[in-house]
Amino acid sequence: PIASDSARRRxxxxxxxxxxNTQGEEARVESKHGMNGISHRGxxxxxxxxxxxxxxxxxxxxxxIVQRAVQIEKELKEGVKKPFTEVIKANIGDAHAMGQKxxxxxxxxxxxxxxxxxxxxxxxxxxxxxxxxxxxxxCGGHSIGAYSTSQGIECIRQDVARYIEKRDGGIPSNPxxxxxxxxASDAIVxxxxxxxxGEGRDRTGVMISIPQYPLYSAALADLGAVQINYYLDExxxxxxxxxxxxxxxxxxxxxxxxxxxxxxxxGNPTGQVQSRQCIEDVIRFAKEEHLFLMxxxxxxxNVYAEGCQFHSFKKVLFEMxxxxxxxxxxASFHSTSKCYMGECGFRGGYMEVINLxxxxxxxxxKLVSVRLCPPVPGQxxxxxxxxxxxxxxxxxxxxxxxxxxxxxxLSTLAEKARLxxxxxxxxxxxxxxxxxxxxxxxxxxTLPQKAIDKAKELGLVPDMFYCMRxxxxxxxxxxxxxxxxxxxxxxxFRMTILPPTDKLKVVLQKIREFHLRFTQxxx
Numbered sequence: 001p002i003a004s005d006s007a008r009r010r011x012x013x014x015x016x017x018x019x020x021n022t023q024g025e026e027a028r029v030e031s032k033h034g035m036n037g038i039s040h041r042g043x044x045x046x047x048x049x050x051x052x053x054x055x056x057x058x059x060x061x062x063x064x065i066v067q068r069a070v071q072i073e074k075e076l077k078e079g080v081k082k083p084f085t086e087v088i089k090a091n092i093g094d095a096h097a098m099g100q101k102x103x104x105x106x107x108x109x110x111x112x113x114x115x116x117x118x119x120x121x122x123x124x125x126x127x128x129x130x131x132x133x134x135x136x137x138x139c140g141g142h143s144i145g146a147y148s149t150s151q152g153i154e155c156i157r158q159d160v161a162r163y164i165e166k167r168d169g170g171i172p173s174n175p176x177x178x179x180x181x182x183x184a185s186d187a188i189v190x191x192x193x194x195x196x197x198g199e200g201r202d203r204t205g206v207m208i209s210i211p212q213y214p215l216y217s218a219a220l221a222d223l224g225a226v227q228i229n230y231y232l233d234e235x236x237x238x239x240x241x242x243x244x245x246x247x248x249x250x251x252x253x254x255x256x257x258x259x260x261x262x263x264x265x266x267g268n269p270t271g272q273v274q275s276r277q278c279i280e281d282v283i284r285f286a287k288e289e290h291l292f293l294m295x296x297x298x299x300x301x302n303v304y305a306e307g308c309q310f311h312s313f314k315k316v317l318f319e320m321x322x323x324x325x326x327x328x329x330x331a332s333f334h335s336t337s338k339c340y341m342g343e344c345g346f347r348g349g350y351m352e353v354i355n356l357x358x359x360x361x362x363x364x365x366k367l368v369s370v371r372l373c374p375p376v377p378g379q380x381x382x383x384x385x386x387x388x389x390x391x392x393x394x395x396x397x398x399x400x401x402x403x404x405x406x407x408x409x410l411s412t413l414a415e416k417a418r419l420x421x422x423x424x425x426x427x428x429x430x431x432x433x434x435x436x437x438x439x440x441x442x443x444x445x446t447l448p449q450k451a452i453d454k455a456k457e458l459g460l461v462p463d464m465f466y467c468m469r470x471x472x473x474x475x476x477x478x479x480x481x482x483x484x485x486x487x488x489x490x491x492x493f494r495m496t497i498l499p500p501t502d503k504l505k506v507v508l509q510k511i512r513e514f515h516l517r518f519t520q521x522x523x
Contacts, residue, residue: 056221065467066091069477084475088507090495091477093268093439095342098498103341103405106384109135110346113144113380127389135380144376150369152180152350153376156383160350163386168315173352179364180350180374180382184298184335187351189219190367191331194360195260195292196225205256207248207291209240210485211442211492213268217485226256231487234444237433238270242281249289261291266299266310266437269484269494271417273308273436279316287328295332298349301339304414305436314354330354336381338439340406348378348385413439416497416504423508427515439498442481445491445515451522463491469518474510 047055069087076082089097096102105128112118112132119129138155140146151157157180161173181187196204205226208216212229220227230248232238245261252258263282265274274282286293295313303310314332318325336348353361417435424432424443432443447462455465463480470476481492499507 053222053224057218063479063483065464065471065477065479068468069471072471072475082475083473087471087475087477088499088503089477090499090507091479093338093496093498094344095338095439095498096344098496099500099503100342100409100498101405102343105388106341106343106381109384110377110381114377116142131384131389135383139376144380146376148373148376148379150371150373151365152178152374153379153383156180156379157350159383159387160352164312164314164352168312168318171315171318177353177356178350179353179368180348180379181333181368182347182349182371182374182378183337183344184296184333184349184351185215186347186371186374187331187333187349188215188294188296190364191294191351191353192219192223192225192260193367194364196220196223198257201255202257204260205252205258206260206262207245207252207258208262209264209267210487211238211269211481211494212485213264213296214483216262226252228252228256228258229485232267232270232272234433234487234490237436238267238272238442240272240274240278240282242285245282245285258289259292260294261286261289262294262296263313264296265313266302268296268299268438269440269442269479271433271435271438271440271442273303273305273310276309276311276316279311279313280320283313283317283320283324283328286330287324293328293330295330297332298335298338299438300334301410302413302439303437304410304417305434308436310437314352317354325354327355329356331356336378336385340409341381341385342409343381346378346381347375348380348382349374350382412501413497416501417441419501419504420495420497420508423505423512427512429519430512430515435497439496440494441497442484442492442494444481445493446519447491448519448522451518454522463493466491466518467493470511470514474514476507476510476514478511 066089069089072082073087076085076087108124108128109131112124112129113135116132116136118124119132134155136142136144138153139148154175157175157178160178161175164173165171179187181190192206195206198204203224203226205228206216206220207228207230208220210229210231217227228248230245233241233244240263249258261282265279266272283293293313297312300310300312312332313330317328317330331351331353333351334349336346337344353364356364420441421432421434424430424441429446430443432441435441445463445466447466451465452462455462458465460468461480461482463482467478467480470478478493478495481490481494484494486492497504
């Protein structure tokens, strides 16, 4: 279901339809003969001698399509004539790069933390100053340039725990179970490192949804774990089916030791929001099958569809009673990169672990200590997200302003989600499920057999061929569905709904026109 390494590499040099092996051959020759042609023992590190797991890592979100998009941008700056004037990168959920404005209060406090001399500036509200002073007092030398403890600044972990308690209706959260991280990705990989072990048929198997966010397949390849695919139901708005989970689990037990179940809710790239009943079913399944549960909840504020609601796995777990809340081992993840904040570059995030063995927690502390600490500016930003001003504080006015900003961001995303579904479903050969949440759409595309044959002739996966043609002809950068995994014989692309509404309308119209033109060409 996932494109082969050789197919993915095609196009990465800017020659998307030709052979790209020349550079590799030149590198091998150089490794044997040196820069001046004199033979020597060769390099210690070559493509043949490097870690084979790294070569198996693929990350479609920043793969060959994006590399070619960057090259085209350079060509446009150099004056090369194209049928378009700019490349629109709809491949990644980078809100600020797409024009979203940062939340005012967050940036005020971060500015004060970064340059404390501004604490004397009357332009900044007093509560923003107090918040900055509190964060700085928790930092070594009163500077966010100092290392923090490896688990994260204690007062920020306490604020995260209070935030979780409030979100989950009073269910307790222990700051000692909170680990701040470099975005959610860092924490996800850290937990997987703890879980992966064994050899041969005893090697750890990790269940991931297909389509999936490529972080998971990349991390599993890097760790040498066994990837267990379970397929979401496209015909039912990408819903998760327990029967499919059981099918995947039973098949995997023939060749590995399944120990982990990963869930993304709301979904990436598929945008579905799981019902409470579905979450209960997943938790029961994890308990029955003795699986460690990983709940990726970074889009928890991004819910748009009527009748849909975000339910945290932890809340549902504890409301199911001690039979589950005292036994099911789980880690849940959140980030400052998504939701209404969109602060991707600060790399703030956290995970909360539930029912982790105390001796394993000691090993986890050791593991996170190796990378010293998460970025402290990211920790400071996270604190503002989980601990905004309260009504009895003097600057609550600024919170109201920030709430208006937040509401505006989320309502605009909801409008764009509906617009995307509506327009795509008017195009013959494109089928788009409702975008219930997150920041993406993952429509299915019907490709003519001649286009599929042409792609194979070029050594490309068909939807990679489709997306590369769209980029070259219209300057729209999408990610082929093969980079996320899909059922055999189906084709998709992932597109973010983050571009400003006017630009999104242009993108949707260009994709519509391209698809009709592409279909006619290969019919």
